[in-house]
Amino acid sequence: MSSRPEPLRVLVANERVDRLDATTRVVEALGHAVIARELNVADVAQATADSRPDVALVALGESSEHALQLISRIVQEAACPVIVLLEVEDPDFIREAARRGVFGYLAGGELEELQSELDIVLARFAEFHNLEGAFGRRAVSERAKGILMERHGVDEREAFELLRAQARNSGRKLVDVAEAVVAGHALLPAKTSASRSTAETS
Structure with a gap:
């Protein structure tokens, strides 16, 4: 820098x-x-x-x-x-x-x-929008699943179900939920225990 x-x-x-x-x-x-x-x-x-x-x-x-x-x-x-x-x-x-x-x-x-x-x-x-522009919405969804897998210790299927559940509960499209996960991942405070589901600070 x-x-x-x-x-x-x-x-x-x-x-x-x-x-x-x-x-x-x-x-x-x-x-x-x-x-x-x-x-x-x-x-x-x-x-x-x-x-x-x-x-x-x-x-x-x-x-x-x-x-x-x-x-x-x-x-x-x-x-x-x-x-x-x-x-x-x-x-x-x-x-x-x-x-x-x-x-x-x-x-x-x-x-x-x-x-x-x-x-x-x-x-x-810039990283978020380059990802979305280069690989499209599928890449955003895949990235979101990876974040959830790492954060919650779940497998890919369970991560996808978490996205689906959040989309259903919030009345939003799944891709919109995935974008929010990717956008917010680096901002959220670090978790302090296994039971908390915040995202890691980058």
């Missing part, structure tokens, strides 16, 4: 003006361009569609279903990775956000970690 990464076009959203300004300063100090700023997180989905940033940094002050709905809207609208900025680390919220397509997060206002997180999330995003 180069010590001088290519500048990125960044959208920053935070409903606190002081934190919005602080995040903007950090991003610009790292050599990136803040092309859009939003004080209303509810407007981020449209803003990402309009400005087409390389990455969106979205601060969420609450770990709630409303925040997760906003994440879903943003991910659907944005053809870019989304990093969620959390005031307090919440593993359950992070897991669900990952399932909805978030590619990274920062917790506790650790803005000094921003550069490395940007590098990680963009590499992860």
Whole structure:
């Protein structure tokens, strides 16, 4: 990885003006361009569609279903990775956000970690989309099965049944569930016991 990464076009959203300004300063100090700023997180989905940033940094002050709905809207609208900025680390919220397509997060206002997180999330995003483009949906499903096999200690048939069950329970297509597994695998907190089913941190 180069010590001088290519500048990125960044959208920053935070409903606190002081934190919005602080995040903007950090991003610009790292050599990136803040092309859009939003004080209303509810407007981020449209803003990402309009400005087409390389990455969106979205601060969420609450770990709630409303925040997760906003994440879903943003991910659907944005053809870019989304990093969620959390005031307090919440593993359950992070897991669900990952399932909805978030590619990274920062917790506790650790803005000094921003550069490395940007590098990680963009590499992860590119890998995911290269996989999908080169090999199609079947490759995504196969990758998802491999992740589940490794994570849960199951065989291929059982991994496929896990995907099918999740698709059925959530009312989504199997390939959409597989994409969520692949997208969220590297983000989820590491499991602490055999009974937990979180994904490993890459």
